Amino acid sequence: MIKHLLSGGDLDADTATEILDTAAEMATVAGREIKKLPALRGRTVVNLFYEDSTRTRISFEAAAKRLSADVINFSAKGSSVTKGESLKDTALTLQAMGADAVVVRHPASGAPHRLANWVDGSVVNAGDGTHEHPTQALLDAYTMRSRLGRLAGLSVAVVGDVLHSRVARSNVLLLTTLGAKVTLVGPPTLIPVDIAGALAPGTDVSYDLDSVLPNVDVVMMLRVQRERMNDSYFPSAREYARRYGLDGPRMRRLPEHAIVMHPGPMNRGMEITPEVADSRRSTIVEQVTNGVSVRMAVLYLLLGGNNR
Amino acid sequence: MTAYLITSVSVVGAAPTDLLIRDGVVAEVGPGLSAPDATVVDGAGLVALPGLVDLHTHLREPGREDAETVESGSRAAALGGYTAVCAMANTSPVADTAGVVEQVWRLGREAGLVDVQPIGAVTVGLAGERLAELGAMADSAARVRIFSDDGHCVADPKLMRRALEYVKAFDGIIAQHAEEPRLTEAPRCTRVRSPPGSA
Ligand SMILES: [Zn+2]
Numbered sequence: 002m003i004k005h006l007l008s009g010g011d012l013d014a015d016t017a018t019e020i021l022d023t024a025a026e027m028a029t030v031a032g033r034e035i036k037k038l039p040a041l042r043g044r045t046v047v048n049l050f051y052e053d054s055t056r057t058r059i060s061f062e063a064a065a066k067r068l069s070a071d072v073i074n075f076s077a078k079g080s081s082v083t084k085g086e087s088l089k090d091t092a093l094t095l096q097a098m099g100a101d102a103v104v105v106r107h108p109a110s111g112a113p114h115r116l117a118n119w120v121d122g123s124v125v126n127a128g129d130g131t132h133e134h135p136t137q138a139l140l141d142a143y144t145m146r147s148r149l150g151r152l153a154g155l156s157v158a159v160v161g162d163v164l165h166s167r168v169a170r171s172n173v174l175l176l177t178t179l180g181a182k183v184t185l186v187g188p189p190t191l192i193p194v195d196i197a198g199a200l201a202p203g204t205d206v207s208y209d210l211d212s213v214l215p216n217v218d219v220v221m222m223l224r225v226q227r228e229r230m231n232d233s234y235f236p237s238a239r240e241y242a243r244r245y246g247l248d249g250p251r252m253r254r255l256p257e258h259a260i261v262m263h264p265g266p267m268n269r270g271m272e273i274t275p276e277v278a279d280s281r282r283s284t285i286v287e288q289v290t291n292g293v294s295v296r297m298a299v300l301y302l303l304l305g306g307n308n309r
Numbered sequence: 310m311t312a313y314l315i316t317s318v319s320v321v322g323a324a325p326t327d328l329l330i331r332d333g334v335v336a337e338v339g340p341g342l343s344a345p346d347a348t349v350v351d352g353a354g355l356v357a358l359p360g361l362v363d364l365h366t367h368l369r370e371p372g373r374e375d376a377e378t379v380e381s382g383s384r385a386a387a388l389g390g391y392t393a394v395c396a397m398a399n400t401s402p403v404a405d406t407a408g409v410v411e412q413v414w415r416l417g418r419e420a421g422l423v424d425v426q427p428i429g430a431v432t433v434g435l436a437g438e439r440l441a442e443l444g445a446m447a448d449s450a451a452r453v454r455i456f457s458d459d460g461h462c463v464a465d466p467k468l469m470r471r472a473l474e475y476v477k478a479f480d481g482i483i484a485q486h487a488e489e490p491r492l493t494e495a496p497r498c499t500r501v502r503s504p505p506g507s508a
Binding site for chain 1: 442
């Protein structure tokens with residue numbers, strides 16, 4: 002098992018599959034009356050969040066607690082961080098406290114990689130800048146596998162603001178490793194020109210959502226911030242929704258079995274309409290549930306819960 | 310079925326020959342053609358050219374119909390040998406929405422003399438601040454592929470970059486009047502003259 006989880010590209014197919022299989026076992030715990038395993042009793046997991054993300058933090062916290070770990074939530078707001086303490090000093094503090102794992106969310110791309118050099122415990126990247134969010138990619142892969150029964154050979158469209166999306170990058174890396182084919186779709190302003198070659202050869206780029214939809218098994222809609230139009234990445238929310246939003250008529254162009262995913266939080270009416278978000282194809286609620294199981298599996302395996 | 314026989318005409322500067330046109334299509338080229346049903350046009354001393362395309366036209370409609378209309382501009386273009394004109398966006402309202410470009414395109418079809426292809430504005434109101442709905446204009450009945458702010462110029466380099474990237478999605482092009490207005494604005498000397506008799 003690897004020591005840290007920093008990138009979707011850190012995982013080979015066997016390791017990724019082991020995480021997904023372990024997550025499936027963890028999911029059975031959620032169905033029990035007492036949703037708790039003793040696996041990480043006495044271990045300390047620190048949630049170090051330099052950005053507000055209640056959803057992700059709560060998911061990691063639930064995962065650690067179901068494994069009986071002690072959880073320390075370290076929010077940058079109102080802490081010594083806002084008084085100018087550097088990431089390195091914070092790392093040394095966590096080290097002194099004996100953190101076995103540090104789950105870090107940071108606005109700077111690469112911050113978790115730096116942190117991994119400074120602490121003895123395992124570092125889990127919970128989202129760094131516009132770079133990566135590997136546990137999101139794992140929970141997405143888990144969700145696809147549960148709904149469609151496999152990952153190898155799947156055709157996955159990732160649609161929207163790829164330029165600013167750590168979810169997109171981690172998904173391209175992980176899904177390609179697991180044998181799926183990814184097509185990135187969006188306005189050319191929001192898709193870096195070199196992305197397919199830089200991340201995973203074989204990744205396709207399209208600017209035309211309608212031509213992609215009939216041939217995919219999965220369509221993953223990324224959150225698109227309305228404020229991007231103030232920087233002219235697209236002219237208006239209306240035009241964005243018309244060209245790249247998933248609405249009912251577009252959803253009906255998908256193959257019968259295809260699913261619709263969204264990492265949340267959604268901009269209803271922008272990248273996805275309520276009709277689609279609430280349809281039977283939508284996996285949005287499952288993704289949240291699966292997120293806890295996958296994060297349990299990641300913490301369990303990184304902290305060697307399986308060899309104790 | 311309409312037919313025209315143009316006699317002794319020089320096709321793009323070559324030696325004079327005859328040209329038979331049936332239903333708007335060149336049916337035959339060569340000396341001594343005859344076609345009893347055709348209207349004969351004497352082309353002696355004249356040159357036959359393919360239809361010309363004007364990439365930079367101002368048809369002024371909507372908004373300044375006193376100066377020019379799509380119909381009057383089309384008529385002038387046809388008379389000058391043009392079969393297609395691209396109409397700049399500085400109308401009133403500005404051609405920065407699907408509604409306006411479709412209006413201009415339809416007026417061109419109604420005039421029926423040349424192909425009128427509207428050019429869409431790059432920015433809302435030609436103001437150089439925010440991208441206009443280029444995709445909506447591209448997807449409209451007018452199928453706009455050329456976008457320009459013409460003399461207003463897209464002077465903001467970042468906005469120009471976005472526009473160039475954005476139109477890649479539908480094979481559009483940006484036609485730029487390459488001028489930075491902040492550099493070309495003439496320094497002016499203002500002097501207020503006193504009315505005669507005051508002192
Ligand atoms: Zn002009």
